[in-house]
Amino acid sequence: MKQFVNFVKKEFFHVMRDRKTLLILFGMPVAQILIFGFALTNEVKNSRLIVFDQAKDPASQELITKIEASRYFEVERSVADQQQMEAVFRQGKIKMALVFPAGFNASLLHEHKAQVQVIADASDPNTANMLTNYLSAIVLDYQSTLSKDLVVPYRIVPEVRMLYNPQLKGAPNFVPGVMALVLMLVCVMMTAISIVKEKETGTMEVLLVSPFKPILVIISKAVPYLILSVVNVASILLLSVFVLELPVNGSVLLLFGESILFIITCLSVGIFISVKTDSQQVAMLISLMGMLLPTVLFSGFMFPIENMPYPLQLFSNIVPAKWFYLIVKSIMIKGLGFGAIWKETLILTGITVVLLGISLKSFKIRLS
Amino acid sequence: MENLYAIELRNITKTYGREKQVAVDAVSFHVNKGELFGLIGPDGAGKTSIFRILTTLLLAEQGEAWVEGLEVKKDYREIRKIVGYMPGKFSLYPDLTVAENLDFFATVFDTTVAENYELIKEIYVQIEPFKTRRAGKLSGGMKQKLALCCALIHKPRVLFLDEPTTGVDPVSRKEFWEMLKKLKMQGISIIVSTPYMDEASLCDRIALIQHGRILSVDTPENMTGNYPGQLYAVKADQMYLLLKSLRKYPEVLDCYAFGAHAHVSFKNAFEAAPLKAYLRGEGLSEIEMKPIPASIEDYFIKLLKT
Amino acid sequence: MKEIVIKTDRLSKRFGDFTAVNEISFEVQKGEIFGFLGANGAGKTTAMRMLCGLSVPSSGKAEVAGFEVYRQSEEIKRNIGYMSQKFSLYEDLTVLENISFFAGIYGLSNREISEKTKALVEQLGLEKEAKKLVAGLPLGWKQKLSFSVAVLHQPKIVFLDEPTGGVDPVTRRQFWDLIYEASEKGITVFVTTHYMDEAEYCDRVSIMVDGKIAALDSPSNLKTQFKAGSMDEVFYQLARGAKRGD
Numbered sequence: 047m048k049q050f051v052n053f054v055k056k057e058f059f060h061v062m063r064d065r066k067t068l069l070i071l072f073g074m075p076v077a078q079i080l081i082f083g084f085a086l087t088n089e090v091k092n093s094r095l096i097v098f099d100q101a102k103d104p105a106s107q108e109l110i111t112k113i114e115a116s117r118y119f120e121v122e123r124s125v126a127d128q129q130q131m132e133a134v135f136r137q138g139k140i141k142m143a144l145v146f147p148a149g150f151n152a153s154l155l156h157e158h159k160a161q162v163q164v165i166a167d168a169s170d171p172n173t174a175n176m177l178t179n180y181l182s183a184i185v186l187d188y189q190s191t192l193s194k195d196l197v198v199p200y201r202i203v204p205e206v207r208m209l210y211n212p213q214l215k216g217a218p219n220f221v222p223g224v225m226a227l228v229l230m231l232v233c234v235m236m237t238a239i240s241i242v243k244e245k246e247t248g249t250m251e252v253l254l255v256s257p258f259k260p261i262l263v264i265i266s267k268a269v270p271y272l273i274l275s276v277v278n279v280a281s282i283l284l285l286s287v288f289v290l291e292l293p294v295n296g297s298v299l300l301l302f303g304e305s306i307l308f309i310i311t312c313l314s315v316g317i318f319i320s321v322k323t324d325s326q327q328v329a330m331l332i333s334l335m336g337m338l339l340p341t342v343l344f345s346g347f348m349f350p351i352e353n354m355p356y357p358l359q360l361f362s363n364i365v366p367a368k369w370f371y372l373i374v375k376s377i378m379i380k381g382l383g384f385g386a387i388w389k390e391t392l393i394l395t396g397i398t399v400v401l402l403g404i405s406l407k408s409f410k411i412r413l414s
Numbered sequence: 415m416e417n418l419y420a421i422e423l424r425n426i427t428k429t430y431g432r433e434k435q436v437a438v439d440a441v442s443f444h445v446n447k448g449e450l451f452g453l454i455g456p457d458g459a460g461k462t463s464i465f466r467i468l469t470t471l472l473l474a475e476q477g478e479a480w481v482e483g484l485e486v487k488k489d490y491r492e493i494r495k496i497v498g499y500m501p502g503k504f505s506l507y508p509d510l511t512v513a514e515n516l517d518f519f520a521t522v523f524d525t526t527v528a529e530n531y532e533l534i535k536e537i538y539v540q541i542e543p544f545k546t547r548r549a550g551k552l553s554g555g556m557k558q559k560l561a562l563c564c565a566l567i568h569k570p571r572v573l574f575l576d577e578p579t580t581g582v583d584p585v586s587r588k589e590f591w592e593m594l595k596k597l598k599m600q601g602i603s604i605i606v607s608t609p610y611m612d613e614a615s616l617c618d619r620i621a622l623i624q625h626g627r628i629l630s631v632d633t634p635e636n637m638t639g640n641y642p643g644q645l646y647a648v649k650a651d652q653m654y655l656l657l658k659s660l661r662k663y664p665e666v667l668d669c670y671a672f673g674a675h676a677h678v679s680f681k682n683a684f685e686a687a688p689l690k691a692y693l694r695g696e697g698l699s700e701i702e703m704k705p706i707p708a709s710i711e712d713y714f715i716k717l718l719k720t
Numbered sequence: 721m722k723e724i725v726i727k728t729d730r731l732s733k734r735f736g737d738f739t740a741v742n743e744i745s746f747e748v749q750k751g752e753i754f755g756f757l758g759a760n761g762a763g764k765t766t767a768m769r770m771l772c773g774l775s776v777p778s779s780g781k782a783e784v785a786g787f788e789v790y791r792q793s794e795e796i797k798r799n800i801g802y803m804s805q806k807f808s809l810y811e812d813l814t815v816l817e818n819i820s821f822f823a824g825i826y827g828l829s830n831r832e833i834s835e836k837t838k839a840l841v842e843q844l845g846l847e848k849e850a851k852k853l854v855a856g857l858p859l860g861w862k863q864k865l866s867f868s869v870a871v872l873h874q875p876k877i878v879f880l881d882e883p884t885g886g887v888d889p890v891t892r893r894q895f896w897d898l899i900y901e902a903s904e905k906g907i908t909v910f911v912t913t914h915y916m917d918e919a920e921y922c923d924r925v926s927i928m929v930d931g932k933i934a935a936l937d938s939p940s941n942l943k944t945q946f947k948a949g950s951m952d953e954v955f956y957q958l959a960r961g962a963k964r965g966d
Binding site: 455456457458459553554555580581582583584585586588609610611612624653654657670671672673674711714715718719 | 885887904940952959960
């Protein structure tokens, strides 16, 4: 036991003395939270819009005022003709235009039907989609206020409520994602690198030729990263609560428990990589390409899994981060208890057991 | 297996890769208890593979080997308790201090620095002034001393030193061999590998190895004594011209540079006068020649060329 | 008077408050085999780097192949060859590919490259191995090949950093034959080694201790001066007093 404790102590020396590692360890979660929270937001706020109003009548004015009143849009300016509008688009400053045909009010009054044209810069399809949705919603809303005075039979107006995240904030989506990413990086990459480093420096040879059990070498190298990862989870949660004002709705204890499960998953992957590689660069590459990329792609935090082709959807099931992401979302955002996530937990446990089994089995008591 | 020798190998063979490149080719030799044994050969001769097989880090494809009577495959756990190993690579933690490295390796072997301090004392006092310095910042000779301390900290019965002096300057090399002689007196069996032929004479017995095969095992004295024929050292003012001229001389069997001299062996009896005349005719001056005893390096060259 | 190809005057390199190379002054003649010895950390590598144009000196003067090290490092690089024990050839390229690659680097024409490649392969007796990967060659052959590659463009000076470390005694001597040959062709050879018998093969030897040149002369003069039987003893006498390591 004393041997083990000393070993872990030595690991901490390594971590604490390597400034670059320290920076990655503790700087990364902070940087990621801040970047995702403030820079990479996919919310739409005050998007600039131009209006080409050929009608200039009460109805068109009223709609423009309504749009301007919303927090999503800001009417940049009006344009007088088609060419001018196209010119503004080409400059790229404006993402969206609203065109009222002449006689907008008249056709609305007489035919109970009028058209407006929404033109969006679709070079960024996601933003364009979102903006048109918002704009359509405002137009619909305006239409429904008009309809109040009219007798229109069987009209169904859907009322949409955004559950758990009524303001459609980005944070609830990315905080669990960042947690998965950071844990993946720290546990997989750092663990793999630190073990492979011992191989590179030749100290692994000396350790193997000692009475110290080889498997304990590996486990004691993983322990510090487990502890540091828990610290990281805590710091991400603190940041999200105090900086992003996103509270943890469910049990914090449960959240930590699930995090430790995921950390162990990642550690077993890291150990596996370290067994199979002999240089730090290779270990890093495999960790990044083999683990980080699937985490970003298939955890559902950047790209919705439902939209993927079926084979990829199937594949996403073996990406541990996907399950962890679902679990964290359930606990943190929805405030659900263990009853709601036992299935995901079970799957994650299954994956962990398999990975841990593989990496312990592939571990050798000799070189090569 | 009776515990007769510190190390024994019988027909050990090891190959690597898909092409089954032979690294160690049916090697057999033994190391007596309390002996300082040298495994001498160039890089790539198979020295490191043999060391790794003996320290239970690699499995041989064929053959058997024992360390202190323990079989390298079956009894690997016991072997790991009683051997000290210093790999060819720098094998310390560069970010830990001298004292931390030593403490760490002591705990790995389930002992303390205090327990076996007597054994390492003489070496450790030389690096003690730097004990709070990080191992990565030590000089080559210091690192080597620290690595030796770490390999000795658990009082091993057999010490494996894989190329401890490679890339180390001659002064540090001499000091290192002095330390080994003292350790030998403590009753530790030592096997050391080196590409430097001049270190061979410092060992009790040596094995010469090339291309995975043992060329010869004996005491250095017996080896040089077994050198066939008489060797002559020839000296002149221009080395390269001397070598070229000697190679053209019909009576010369072999000739190569050796320090300030050319070492020459002859097909028949050596006659100084005609050779001197020939060399003068080739434009050489300051010619000296004398019979000399062969060194290990001469013997090795002889073995390599036959 | 022979042509001087390397000339340094109080050349120094400091890293912070550490003086790695401390005012060294020496000259090397054309075609000379110049042994550059020193204990680990004496400053050999640093000095060699400055002379190869890889590192800018802190003070002092140095001219290599007629070019001065501060401003004409590109010209220097074109006129020297370099070979070290650590890096010499690409292991994952074949013998032929390596030769053509290095010949290409020095701007030889395609015709020259193919001629030289053929001549070199014949000279080294590597016909059978020409299309094999360098990784599979024995160490000694690799070293010989990489030396030949280093002098392929007929540089004025070739720098060899421990070229024979770990090589067997026969190959080591074959390697020195290559060095002698190059020197006869007028190529200056600047070589570091840990084998003291090799120091004897040099025309002149300098021994660095603690960043300074402690001795510089022909091996026989040095032995007389230090009343020593071999260069090993000369080196031991000088380096024993060294205060620092690497």
